[in-house]
Amino acid sequence: MRYAMAIDTKKCVGCSDCVVACQIENKVPTGYCRDWVTETVYGAYPQLELELRSERCNHCDNAPCVRCCPTGASYIAEGGVVLVEASKCIGCGACIESCPYDARYSHPDGYVDKCTFCIHRVREGLQPACVAVCPTKCMYFGDLDDPSSDISKLLKTRKYKVLAPEAGTKPQVYYLL
Amino acid sequence: MNEEIIISGRNIPHIDPHLNLWHWPIPVYLFLGGLAAGILFFASLYTILGKEKELPTAVKWSTFVAPFALVFGLFFLFIDLKHQWYFWRLYLTLRIESPMSWGAWVLMAITPLSFIWAAAYLRELIPSWDWKLGILNRFEQWVQGHRKLLAWMMILLSVVLGIYTGILLSAFNARPLWNTALLGPLFLVSGLSTGAATILWMSRHKEERKLFSRIDILLIAIELFFIVHLFMGFLAGPAVQLEAAELFLGGKFTLPFWGLVVFSGLALPAFLEWLELRGRKIPAAIPAILILIGGLAFRIIMVEAGEMTRYLY
Numbered sequence: 001m002r003y004a005m006a007i008d009t010k011k012c013v014g015c016s017d018c019v020v021a022c023q024i025e026n027k028v029p030t031g032y033c034r035d036w037v038t039e040t041v042y043g044a045y046p047q048l049e050l051e052l053r054s055e056r057c058n059h060c061d062n063a064p065c066v067r068c069c070p071t072g073a074s075y076i077a078e079g080g081v082v083l084v085e086a087s088k089c090i091g092c093g094a095c096i097e098s099c100p101y102d103a104r105y106s107h108p109d110g111y112v113d114k115c116t117f118c119i120h121r122v123r124e125g126l127q128p129a130c131v132a133v134c135p136t137k138c139m140y141f142g143d144l145d146d147p148s149s150d151i152s153k154l155l156k157t158r159k160y161k162v163l164a165p166e167a168g169t170k171p172q173v174y175y176l177l
Numbered sequence: 178m179n180e181e182i183i184i185s186g187r188n189i190p191h192i193d194p195h196l197n198l199w200h201w202p203i204p205v206y207l208f209l210g211g212l213a214a215g216i217l218f219f220a221s222l223y224t225i226l227g228k229e230k231e232l233p234t235a236v237k238w239s240t241f242v243a244p245f246a247l248v249f250g251l252f253f254l255f256i257d258l259k260h261q262w263y264f265w266r267l268y269l270t271l272r273i274e275s276p277m278s279w280g281a282w283v284l285m286a287i288t289p290l291s292f293i294w295a296a297a298y299l300r301e302l303i304p305s306w307d308w309k310l311g312i313l314n315r316f317e318q319w320v321q322g323h324r325k326l327l328a329w330m331m332i333l334l335s336v337v338l339g340i341y342t343g344i345l346l347s348a349f350n351a352r353p354l355w356n357t358a359l360l361g362p363l364f365l366v367s368g369l370s371t372g373a374a375t376i377l378w379m380s381r382h383k384e385e386r387k388l389f390s391r392i393d394i395l396l397i398a399i400e401l402f403f404i405v406h407l408f409m410g411f412l413a414g415p416a417v418q419l420e421a422a423e424l425f426l427g428g429k430f431t432l433p434f435w436g437l438v439v440f441s442g443l444a445l446p447a448f449l450e451w452l453e454l455r456g457r458k459i460p461a462a463i464p465a466i467l468i469l470i471g472g473l474a475f476r477i478i479m480v481e482a483g484e485m486t487r488y489l490y
Contacts, residue, residue, distance in 0.1 A: 016185040037185040038490075052184075064350060070278035071266040088266050091259025093198045094277050100351035100488040102196060105189045110260035164488040166415065167350060 002061075002144040003079035003117055004172040005131070006151045006160065007054050011138035014039060014052040018130035018139065022056075025118065025129035029108050034115040035130055054130065054139065057082060057103040057115035058163065058171030065095035065104065073112070079143065080172065081119050086111040100167040117141070144172075181490050196352075196484040202253035204476035207342045208371070209250035210284075211364060211472065213243040214339035215372015217291055219392075221332035224324050232388070234380035237298045242375060243291040251284060276348045280341040287334040290327065297321055339365035342476075346483060354421035354483040357410055363403040364476075370396040371472040374446070378465035386461060390450040393468070397447040404439065421486040430482045438478065442471010 014037050022028060022035050035056035042049040059082050066074045066082060073088035074095050084095075084104075089111035096104045096112060107113040118128035122141075126132065131139040142149035155174060162171045191198040219235045220243075229236045258264055268285065272278040297320040300306045308314045320327065343364025346355040370393060377389040411422035424430045446464035453459045 014184055019185045032189050033185070033187055035185075036183050036187045038181060039184045040179055040181040042179050067274045068277065068348060070270075070272055070275045070281060071263075072270050072272060073266070086260075087263070089260050090263045090266055091261065092277060093257075093259065094275070094349075096192070096198050097196070097484070098349045098351050102192050102487070102489070105192050106198065106259045111263075112259075166417075167488050 001079040001146075002172070003059065003081055003122070004142070004144045004151055004174065005056075005117070005128075006140040006154050006174040006176055008138040008140075008158075008176040009051050009053055010176065011136045012037075012052040012054060013136055015135060017133050017135055018054045021129040021133040022115070022118075025121075026116070028113075032105055032107070032113070034103075034113070053163075053175055055101070055103075055163070056130070056173065057099075057117075058101055058169065058173045059115075059117060061170035061172060062168060064098040064100075064169060068094040068098040070094060077119060079117075079122075081117045082114070083116055083119065084112050084114060086113075100164050100169060101171070183490070195487070197481075199480055199484065200257065201477065202257040204473070204480045206250045206253040206257075207345070207364070207476045207480070208473045209246040209253070210342045211339055211368025211476075212371045212375065212469075213246040213250070213287075213291065214335040214342070214365070215369040216240060216243045216246075216375060217287065217294070217331050217335040217372075218339070218369055219372060219376060220294065221328035221335065224328040225332065229324075232382075232385050234382065234385055235376045235389070237301065239372075239376045239379050240291065240295045240298070241302075242379075244288065244295055247284065247288045247291055251288070276341055276344045280338075280345060283334055283337050283341060287331065287338055290331055290334065293320055294327060294331065336365065339368040342368060346479065349483075351488065352483045352486050353415075353417035353488070354411075354424070354479070354486040356418075357407060359403055359407050359410065360479075363400065363407065366396055366400050366403065367472055367475060370400060371469055374465040374468035374472075377450075377461050380461070387454065390454050390464075393464075394447050394450050394454075397443050397468075401439070401443055417486065417488055421482075424482050424485065430478055433474065434478050437474040438471050441467055442474060443468075446471070 016037050019033055019035050023033060028034055035054060038053050038055055040051045059080055063082050066076055071088050071090055073085050075083060077083045091106060091110045104112050104114045121128060128141050131141045140151045140154060142151035144152055146152060159177045160174045161177060162174055187193055216239050220240045223232045223236050255261060255264060267281040271282060297317050308317060340361040343361040347357060347360035350356045373389050373393045373396060377386055380386045408422055411418040425434050446467040449459050449464040
């Protein structure tokens with residue numbers, strides 16, 4: 001099982017519903033967020049192209065945060081999902097320093113917090129909150145090891161990219177182009 | 178040029194607008210760890226070589242600094258933890274891939290060793306000293322009879338500690354400034370140099386000072402060689418490392434780095450030590466203090482600049 005997410009940059013309108021849904025679902029403290037939306041403008045006027053991306057933890061296959069963690073608080077759960085066990089975390093920040101996506105933060109309570117792919121929802125057969133609320137249905141969550149899943153089919157037929165592949169982390173959030 | 182911005186509003190403390198999570202305690206801790214590693218390295222080296230009589234400062238007196246440096250260093254490390262009261266979790270596991278994990282274990286081994294090493298020389302410093310407890314007096318005798326064995330342990334641990342202060346940073350490939358294999362050896366040599374400078378400063382013996390001036394000049398030369406290679410590597414490296422190098426080659430860290438670290442922290446003290454070896458009267462404190470300030474500045478700059486280097490946005 002390899003959980004992953006695909007996000008269609010052609011359908012995303014940058015409404016930030018995914019961000020709000022995550023904050024409510026996961027009770028993210030005010031001023032913090034586990035996902036965010038970026039806007040990239042390519043080209044020079046008048047030949048401009050806009051790309052919107054909903055970004056979060058990439059649940060990397062080669063996760064530097066898990067490697068650097070001195071206590072084992074950061075670990076890989078089922079489907080390759082990267083999680084943090086708060087009661088093992090000493091708040092040293094090694095994982096935050098090691099993440100090329102700046103996807104982790106220090107929770108006001110001290111431990112490190114991040115996107116969980118809403119594993120508590122996924123275990124109940126639901127979609128992650130961000131995927132579930134997306135009004136343009138531009139986000140897909142599923143199992144890459146299952147060739148019949150929507151995400152597997154999309155990645156077979158569409159062009160895609162991942163963020164900072166040169167960092168060597170093998171990220172698992174795919175952006176459809 | 179592409180313009181990339183976050184439009185959903187993100188201003189997470191210590192993460193935005195750029196990573197700024199590790200504050201002054203971390204570089205101070207790295208400095209104190211390197212200093213202790215340097216002092217303990219020379220103490221063990223010259224014990225193994227049987228030079229206790231010729232080099233009393235290196236083998237005995239300077240080692241009184243090491244336990245304090247380590248304890249204060251650990252204290253600074255502790256105060257920078259955000260989930261402090263779970264720190265004991267470090268000692269329930271050994272994670273071989275995490276430099277911080279084996280660093281924690283090395284500190285756990287070398288700190289008590291440094292206390293024992295210095296404490297067993299206390300009687301030579303204060304002849305009337307008595308441990309009051311029979312078991313402590315017997316332990317002292319055991320330590321005095323097994324100096325060489327302890328020195329072999331300590332030399333190994335001090336090298337690991339010195340390298341670890343650099344590898345702690347170089348293991349983070351997300352920060353292009355740190356992500357170079359040269360950082361471990363560079364921090365080790367810098368730590369040895371601050372240790373040698375401390376011994377030089379404390380020593381009252383002419384021959385010992387001469388030896389440590391020579392050692393220090395050699396270490397500084399190696400350090401300068403590593404720094405040149407560090408930047409050669411960056412300039413021949415990928416875009417993110419080119420950007421990292423630019424912070425030091427015209428960017429905001431140019432003057433602090435080349436002025437405070439390379440000139441007044443390395444080149445100038447090496448020149449002063451060379452003048453002293455040639456017979457000029459220069460108080461040993463001046464090059465020593467310059468080296469110590471340079472070593473601390475080096476770590477503060479490397480930590481702060483490294484956190485600013487990144488892959489995205």
